[in-house]
Amino acid sequence: MKPARFRYFAPHTIAEATQLLDEQGEEARLLAGGQSLLPLLNLRLARPSALIDLNEIQSLAFIHPQNGGLVLGALTRDATLERDPLVAARQPLLAEAAHYVGHPAIRHRSTLGGSLAHADPAAELPAVMLALEATFTLQSSNGNRTIAAAAFFTGPFQTALQHGEVLTEIHLPGLPPRSGSAFLEFARREGDYALAGVAAVISLAEDGTIAQARLALCSVDPTPLRAAAAETVLRGRHPDNVAWQAAAEAVVSDLKEPPSDIHGSADYRRHLAGVLTRRALALAAQRAERSHS
Amino acid sequence: MMDDDFIPVRLSVNGVPHRLFVEPRRTLLDMLREDLELTGTNAGCEHGSCGACTVLLDGQSVRACLLLAVQANGHEVMTVEGLARHGRMHPLQEAFWEKQALQCGFCTPGMLMTAYELLQQNPDPGEEEIRSALSGNLCRCTGYQHIVEAIRLAAQRLREEAEAATPSETTA
Amino acid sequence: MTTTVSERAWIGKDLKRREDPALLMGTVTYINDFKVAGMLHAAVLRSPYAHARIRAIDTSAARALPGVQAVLTGKEAAEVIGPVPAFCAEPVVEQAIAVEKVRYAGEAVVAVAAESRAIAEDALDLIEIDWEPLPAVTDALSAMQPGAPLVHENLGTNVVYDHVFTFGDVDGDFAQADHVIRRRLRWPRATAAPLEPNGAVCAYDPARGTMEIWSNTNMLNSASWVMSSMLKIPPHKLNFYPMYTGGSFGSKHFLAKVIGIAGALSKVTGRPVKFMEDRLDNLMANDSQGPERIYDAELAVTNDGKFLSLRLQTIDDYGAYFIFAITGNTNMMAQITGPYTIRSVATGIKAVLTNKNQQTVFRGAGSDVGNWVLERLVDAAAEQLGIDRVEIRRRNFIQPDQFPYKIPTGNVYDSGNYPGVLDLALAHFDLDAWRQEQARARQEGRYLGIGLATAQQRSTYSSTEFWFHNPAPATGLNSTPESVRISVGPTGGVTVTMFSPFWGNSPETVVAQVVAEELDIDPRDVNVTYDSTAHALPSAGPGGSRMTVMLAGAVHGAAARLKEKIFKIAAHMLEASVSDLELVGGQVRVKGVPSSSVSLADIGMRAYWFKLDLPPELESGLEGTFTYDHPYTTKPHDDRKDLGVFYPIMGHAAHLVAVEVDIETGAVLFKKYVAVHDVGTVLNPRSLQGQIRGGIAQGIGLALLEEVRYGADGQNLTSTFVDYLLPSASDVPSIEVYHQETPSPFTAYGVKGGGEGGRMVAPPAVTSAIEDALRPFGISIAEMPITPEKIVRWVKEAQSRHSRQTH
Structure with missing residues (x-):
């Protein structure tokens, strides 16, 4: 189980990286944390002609406050997301979800940008990006463009990234006051890919009703999924079990055909999506209420 | 292609500095085991699932099978061989x-x-x-x-x- | 046998394992760490098809790749090596590298030897094969249908073995029964999956016609004659070196394919070749998948809950080959009636070949399945008759005064106290408190379950189990021996030499402990070594929970011989009679006169260098060797109505488990786990507890997580550790382990083997607990693994049944 041969480059700047992407052509791949790519290389399921390693680009690893929200460099490690005080204060959902990614030794390497660009439909962080209404900066030798998370994930392991582009920054707008969030997933074992996962954000109005709910799921669709119908169901309602049940039903009835494999059938994933939606919303609402008191 | 085939790597393993040339495709695990003959770190699955090859990179646990040897350039690695001191177990x-x-x-x-x-x-x-x-x-x-x-x-x-x-x- | 428990200095003590410091410091040499000068590395191209004919193979590009030294197709390999040695009587032939057709996805098709493993894999990429895909058959029921694709055309059928064994008056007992409990039960295909895959380095010397073999096979000494026919080298010109083994659990018995591939490549290159399986190799082709069985099981029971008779019909999916024949089924005949006084048994076995990697043995070797099937029936009987699960077991236990006890198959249980084990487990579990907790939880809409299993753990096999399923005549009575050599050097140092390797247990600690006991010295002063097969005494190696019993017996015997000479020399030196001497603290002294003594060093020096001072009948040197044969085995009867005694050293265990089931997600959470094991005299409690806890973890894995899965097209869907789910630290609870000690009357010190018991008893206990948790839904569990998805589905089905009934 040894990788096939490839050329290797370790640029120090984003400009060098994009130039290498241009030079090395379509068969070249970017290497971020490598925790999904290296197994594929070892198994020879991926055979890039060249690897362009982003790990030496110091300017890609940062977390800054921005307009009440955050901007993060794509090379920010999941272990950092878990522990960073600014993330905990402003986007605790991201920290909570990052904890579900693999195991500590994986999270020391795996990166936010790598997870988004890999776009595994079972991965946690893409769903979190939908729930947090993130926008991404994509850089190429032709310049920058920004794209909403909602437009970024186009299929299983497919994104709007074009060859020559590097995902460099993740922008997360701040949450309204009286907001709470929760990430829950169910996997066969701790650290395994989820059979279903739910990212929930609840923002309460002055009168205690739900001003806004944001809900996104992983592992139940070919892409991370924003549950718009359920969000609509929740708006203006009292945060109670009846509301959570209604939202769960909306999520389940909205699902098309969840993936099916030996660890979980489509039916079971659909069922889990409902259960986890209910539980995640209740937890998020509890946290929203607590944030106010 | 000989120039592309091997890349110089400098690193410290258990406090001992090393300089060697490796193929880009060599994993940190294989470099430790084959090139440096530090066979205490074991290959259990080579796809990051079993944890048998866990080592510390700059003090943080990593899977040695999920890192390229060239990525350890300039870093400090600690393996099981580095735990005991002067033959006395940790x-x-x-x-x-x-x-x-x-x-x-x-x-x-x-x-x-x-x-x-x-x-x-x-x-x-x-x-x-x-x-x-x-x-x-x-x-x-x-x-x-x-x-x-x-x-x-x-x-x-x-x-x-x-x-x-x-x-x-x-x-x- | 000469000492009592209270007199023992070392046996029964928690000794730190002497194997551990090297393992902890990473200085042990596993096979993958081993190198010899000039060594090449092998890699294997595996079949992408479950069933296909090989029309042509083009290896020219692979051969032309720089660094490649040899490329062998199956046809080419067959010129230098023979078929994989098989123990089956049926003409099922397996090659280390497939010839003409492949019979499972992952079967070896071409092997390459190159300067590095990476280059060898590069070469595999360059090989082109013209395939003719054939329809695959991936489950036993389909494979039995007329017209099903044939895995081996020469057999004319996929049902490779079909026979009903009947012991006692089964029909008569069923006619007398008030109730017949019937269940169709399915046991899933699992695999041992030790963290270390299989590997071998073979070095052929064309000048001498010899081959040296370093590998992690467990059965070195059988391997040398068993593999001779495959390697086409006489056994005495093969030398197998023992290596530290990173776990086996039954999966590293011979490793014929791994050794065959490395051996063939070494023969054609004239250089040493290493073939080290990677995880894909191991999970697809390790030839050590476990049973996959469908049981139609019936238990004949009286109104008062007495079990009369057991009738089983088994369909067992053996996969594509049959090297160990139906060992997995014969094994469980050693304890098929469990701890109960069931007086007759019928067991039908249909062994079916399919397009999967083959079944051989995995910890429990089929007796694990038997325990689960029987305990499922016992729980079902309790439910159907309205008798408490504890009570119905008590009513049927063999009683302590009934031993030695012969079961209907002819095997004998040496000793036991089953009510005692159950009482101990109940005392530590606090069943009443958990039942109250369960009732309280149900009111809150939570589902707690309590599980119980009382089951056997046979140990110390006799090899008759490998052949008695064939019709008479008998092959001969197998001795299944194990040997050691104990030598005292000229300065008094004691060295024990073993001929079986370290396989993850504690053989070095065991032999040091027993030698220390016999010579009254500190076990830390004993040196322990291994020797290669060229120098070996008879040895069968690890398997069937035999090593502790057999090594203890061998050391006991060798120490007796050694002491005889020690006393003769000491008697001469002290001018005393042997009968007046005693061995205390490494000194031989005259009883009652401590000042009149000689040390082992004095005796050793005399024995090695001053022999001419000794009586003429003594030779120079000071050592004792002993080959311990199976302590109690008898031949099967020719009519096979009685299989003889083949697994008499019988342990027993009771497990009590509390779980909570989240019926919404299907998650199972352990709340308490108590295991009481009786494996006779306990040699090293901490080591035994490690074996039990590790075995229970594997049993939990089987019950909840593990299954080798094949797609309808025969693709192996669990060829990585992402998909074959081993239990992690978060999946296994802390387990309270207690011992009862009922010594065996047949073994040295009364020890029994305990290596498999945890895995053999946990599956029925865990199943019982989950079924109990789901009792409000009336769910009867008939299969494993009990995945969260299945739990959710069963609950939903039960709820919809209920709502249909109430409308």
Whole structure:
């Protein structure tokens, strides 16, 4: 189980990286944390002609406050997301979800940008990006463009990234006051890919009703999924079990055909999506209420 | 293509500096085992699932099979061979021995490195915290309980050692 | 046998394992760490098809790749090596590298030897094969249908073995029964999956016609004659070196394919070749998948809950080959009636070949399945008759005064106290408190379950189990021996030499402990070594929970011979009679006169260098060797109505488990786990507890997580550790382990083997607990693994049944 041969480059700047992407052509791949790519290389399921390693680009690893929200460099490690005080204060959902990614030794390497660009439909962080209404900066030798998370994930392991582009920054707008969030997933074992996962954000109005709910799921669709119908169901309602049940039903009835494999059938994933939606919303609402008191 | 085939790597392993040339496709695991002949780190799955090849990179646990050797350039690696000092086992190793926290020993180096990191971060972990920290290191022999007990024992001893080494400020 | 428990200095003590420091410091040499000068590395191209004919193979590009030294197709390999040695009587032939057709996805098709493993894999990429895909058959029921694709055309059928064994008056007993409990039960295909895959380095010397073999096979000494026919080298010109083994659990018995591939490549290159399986190799082709069985099981029971008779019909999916024949089924005949006084048994076995990697043995070796099937029936009987699960077991236990006890198959249980084990387990579990907790939880809409299993753990096999399923005549009575050599050097140092390797247990600690006991010295002063097969005494190696019993017996015997000479020399030196001497603290002294003594060093020096001072009948040197044969085995009867005694050293265990089931997600959470095991005299409690806890973890894995899965097209869907789910530290609870010690009357010190018991008893206990948790839904569990998805589905089905009934 040894990788096939490839050329290797370790640029120090984003400009060098994009130039290498241009030079090395379509068969070249970017290497971020490598925790999904290296197994594929070892198994020879991926055979890039060249690897362009982003790990030496110091300017890609940062977390800054921005307009009440955050901007993060794509090379920010999941272990950092878990522990960073600014993330905990402003986007605790991201920290909570990052904890579900693999195991500590994986999270020391795996990166936010790598997870988004890999776009595994079972991965946690893409769903979190939908729930947090993130926008991404994509850089190429032709310049920058920004794209909403909602437009970024186009299929299983497919994104709007074009060859020559590097995902460099993740922008997360701040949450309204009286907001709470929760990430829950169910996997066969701790650290395994989820059979279903739910990212929930609840923002309460002055009168205690739900001003806004944001809900996104992983592992139940070919892409991370924003549950718009359920969000609509929740708006203006009292945060109670009846509301959570209604939202769960909306999520389940909205699902098309969840993936099916030996660890979980489509039916079971659909069922889990409902259960986890209910539980995640209740937890998020509890946290929203607590944030106010 | 000879120029592209091998890339120079400088790194420190267990405090010993090394300089060697490796193919880009060589994993850190294979470099440690084959080039540096540090065979204490074992290859259990080579796809990042079993944790047997866990080593520390600049003090943080990583899977050696999921890192390229060239990526260790300029970094410090610590392997199981670096735990004992002058032939004396580390308190973690002593505790593993006392509690019989191993049978075939194949997962043990990875377990030790994971436990070593855990105790650096949390000198007094509870059972649930230990189990969670170990959940990415598979053991087929022990059922884990003796490993959990050994880590608790080592933690207690290391705390006592640290307390003994710190002069008390409250005594007159 | 000469000492009593209270007199023992070392046996029964928690000794730290002497194997551990090297393992902990990473200085042990596993096979993958081993190198010899000039060594090449092998890699294997595996079949992408479950069933296909090989029309042509083009290896020219692979051969042309720089660094490649040899490329062998199956046809080419067959010129230098023979078929994989098989124990089956049926003409099922397996090659280390497939010839003409492949019979499972992952079967070896071409092997390459190159300067590095990476280059060898590069070469595999360049090989082109013209395939003719054939329809695959992936489950036993389909494979039995007329017209099903044939895995081996020469057999004319996929049902490779079909026979009903009947012991006692089964029909008569069923006619007398008030109730017949019937269940169709399915046991899933699992695999041992030790963390270390299989590997071998073979070095052929064309000048001498010899081959040296370093590998992690467990059965070195059988391997040398068994593999001779495959390697086409006489056994005495093969030398197998023992290596530290990173776990086996039954999966590293011979490793014929791995050794065959490395051996063939070494023969054609004239250089040493290493073939080290990677995880894909191991999970797809390790030839050690476990049973996959469908049981139609019936238990004949009286109104008062007495079990009369057991009738089983088994369909067992053996996969594509049959090297160990139906060992997995014969094994369980050693304890098929469990701890109960069931007086007759019928067991039908249909062994079916399919397009999967083959079944051989995995910890429990089929007796694990038997325990689960029987305990499922016992729980079902309790439910159907309205008798408490504890009580119905008590009513049927063999009683302590009934031993030695012969079961209907002819096997004998040496000793036991089953009510005692159960009482101990109940005392530690606090069943009443958990039942109250369960009732309280149900009111809150939570589902707690309590599980119980009382089951056997046979140990110390006799090899008759490998052939008695064939019709008479008998092959001969197998001795299944194990040997050691104990030598005292000229300065008094004691060395024990073993001929079986370290396989993850504690053989070095065991022999040091027993030698220390016999010579009254400190076990830390004993040196332990291994020797290669060229120098070996008879040895069968690890398997069937035999090593502790057999090594203890061998050391006991060798120490007796050694002491005889020690006393003769000491008697001469002290001018005393042998009968007046005693061995205390490494000194031989005259009883009652401690000042009149000689040390082992004095005796050793005399024995090695001053022999001419000794009586003429003594030779120079000071050592004792002993080959311990199976302590109690008898031949099967020719009519096979009685299989003879083949697994008499019988352990027993009771497990009590509390779980909570989240019926919404299907998650199972352990709340308490108590295991009481009786494996006779306990040699090293901490080591035994490690074996038990590790075994229970594997049993939990089987019950909840593990299954080898094949797609309908025969693709192996669990060829990585992402998909074959081993239990992690978060999946296994802390387990309270207690011992009862009922010594065996047949073994040294009364020890029994305990290596498999945890895995053999946990599956029925865990199943019982989950079924109990789901009792409000009336769910009867008939299969494993009990995945969260299945739990959710069963609960939903039960709820919809209920709502249909109430409308």
